[in-house]
Amino acid sequence: MDVKTLYTLVAIADRGSFAEAGNAIGLSLSAVSMQMRALEEELGMTIFDRSRRPPVLTDAGLAFTKRARDLLAHWESMSAALRREAAGGVLKLGSVHTCVSGVLPLALKRLQQQGHRIDIHLTTGLTHDLERAVYRRQLDVAVVTEPEVPRIDLEFLPFFNEEFVVITHVTTRGDSDKGVLETTPYVRFNRTARVGLLVQEEMIRRQIAVRSTMEIDTLEGVIAMVANGLGSSVVPGRGVENEFPPTIRTIPFGSPPLMRRLGILVPRDNPRAHLSRLLLDALTAVTTPANTPANTPAGSPASAPGAGRPKLARKG
Numbered sequence: 001m002d003v004k005t006l007y008t009l010v011a012i013a014d015r016g017s018f019a020e021a022g023n024a025i026g027l028s029l030s031a032v033s034m035q036m037r038a039l040e041e042e043l044g045m046t047i048f049d050r051s052r053r054p055p056v057l058t059d060a061g062l063a064f065t066k067r068a069r070d071l072l073a074h075w076e077s078m079s080a081a082l083r084r085e086a087a088g089g090v091l092k093l094g095s096v097h098t099c100v101s102g103v104l105p106l107a108l109k110r111l112q113q114q115g116h117r118i119d120i121h122l123t124t125g126l127t128h129d130l131e132r133a134v135y136r137r138q139l140d141v142a143v144v145t146e147p148e149v150p151r152i153d154l155e156f157l158p159f160f161n162e163e164f165v166v167i168t169h170v171t172t173r174g175d176s177d178k179g180v181l182e183t184t185p186y187v188r189f190n191r192t193a194r195v196g197l198l199v200q201e202e203m204i205r206r207q208i209a210v211r212s213t214m215e216i217d218t219l220e221g222v223i224a225m226v227a228n229g230l231g232s233s234v235v236p237g238r239g240v241e242n243e244f245p246p247t248i249r250t251i252p253f254g255s256p257p258l259m260r261r262l263g264i265l266v267p268r269d270n271p272r273a274h275l276s277r278l279l280l281d282a283l284t285a286v287t288t289p290a291n292t293p294a295n296t297p298a299g300s301p302a303s304a305p306g307a308g309r310p311k312l313a314r315k316g
Contacts, residue, residue, distance in 0.1 A: 006068045008035050009047070013065045013271035014089030017054035056137075062269050069274070091275045094123045094130040094142035098195060098219050099262065102238030103160070104143060107282035114282075118275055127194045134265050141276040143283070145194045146261040157280055158263035160287040164199065164253040167223065167244060168232035177251045178208050185231035186210035190217045195260065199234045202258050223248070236260060 011021035012032070022032045040047050047061035057065060095104050100122075111118060123130075123139065130142035135154060146156055166177045174180050181203075188210075189196045203210065213231055216222050222233050227245040234253050237243065244250065264283070266276045 003072070005035050005039050006072055008032055009039065009065055009068055010072065012036070013057060014275070016090045016092075016272075019054075020090065057271055059269070062271060065271055089117075089272055089275050090119045090121060091272060091279065092121045092123075092138070092140045093279070094125060094133055094139040094144075096127055096130065096144055096193075096195075097124050098236055098238065099143045100124050101219060102236075102240050103262075103283060103286055106240070106286040107279065110282040110286060111278060116278055118278070126190075126192065131265060134267060137267060140266070140270055140272045141279060142265045143262065144265050145198075146263060147265065148194075153268050154265055155268050156263050156265050158261050159280060159283045160262045161259050162236045162238070162262055163257040163259055164202075164234055165237045165257070166232060166234055166251040166253050167226050167248050168251070169226060169229040170247055170249050171229065172232065172249075175251060177253050178206065180232050180251060181208055181210050181234070185213040187222050187225045187231040187233040188212045188215040189219065189222050189233065189235060190215060193217075195236060198258065198260055199253075202254065203234075206254070 008021060008025060008027065011024050012018055015021045015024055018032045018036070019029050021027075022029050027035075036048060043064070045060045045064070046058050047064060048055040049058050108120060123133070125133075127144040127147065130139065130144050131147055131151075131154070133139040134142050135151060144156075146158065147154075150156065166180055168180050168184060172180055172184055174183065189199065191197065191200060202208075214225065216225065219235060222235060223244060225231060226233055227247045229247070237250065264276060264280050266273065270276065
């Protein structure tokens with residue numbers, strides 16, 4: 001066993017296939033395959049499950065890859081001239097729609113600016129669908145609202161508590177969230193989404209009676225309807241620059257405001273866990289007060305990421 005073979009193994013884990021690993025480190029597919037066959041014979045263990053396409057790491061392979069990463073880290077620390085050949089990797093990422101139009105692009109841009117060579121394969125969906133995809137290992141990580149029921153083999157790592165706000169047209173009279181919602185048509189966000197369920201539960205708890213005229217699947221669609229004076233809604237305040245059009249004004253939803261906890265959902269055993277950690281660090285960085293836009297209104301989730309925690313009794 002030599003260091004180059006370990007680099008090849010790590011490249012496969014990071015890139016997700018023998019072919020992609022070969023492209024990253026300058027080896028042919030057959031050369032990569034031969035190296036891994038020789039490594040398995042030398043160790044006397046099955047590192048890859050070749051009944052699947054592309055082959056995936058076995059439990060023994062996952063454990064050995066983790067040890068290989070540690071060994072290579074020590075090896076590289078011995079000389080500043082050594083550089084990892086299999087830098088970067090492929091990250092199969094899922095995200096709820098509200099984060100794709102909010103903090104996720106900021107985090108991915110930060111990763112790019114930091115020089116991390118990560119190829120992002122992005123899928124969007126509802127929290128429960130993304131949770132299922134992570135559980136089935138179809139995704140490496142998903143940016144979601146905190147799951148209602150934890151799974152023992154999945155880990156939720158939070159990075160931000162996000163406030164909900166009532167959005168209404170600037171011509172709407174009144175400053176009470178309940179008053180505005182009950183006296184204007186209600187533009188409902190998809191009730192099958194966890195965001196929609198959270199809002200619905202809070203309305204029932206507070207006995208807010210709304211007249212629902214439409215139900216829309218995307219946050220952008222809801223905002224567009226409200227911006228054109230077609231009603232009011234309750235949405236998560238994403239804390240990004242120019243979050244809402246100038247024809248919209250906001251009112252906190254509740255006192256303290258209703259919150260949802262955002263985080264990443266990852267398998268507990270994942271060969272690309274280090275890439276997920278880089279994503280989590282970037283998401284945390286862009287949602288801290290020092291990195292939020294200067295014109296973010298005081299009291300928004302961007303200016304107070306930990307505010308309103310007592311309201312976070314119900315997960316979603």
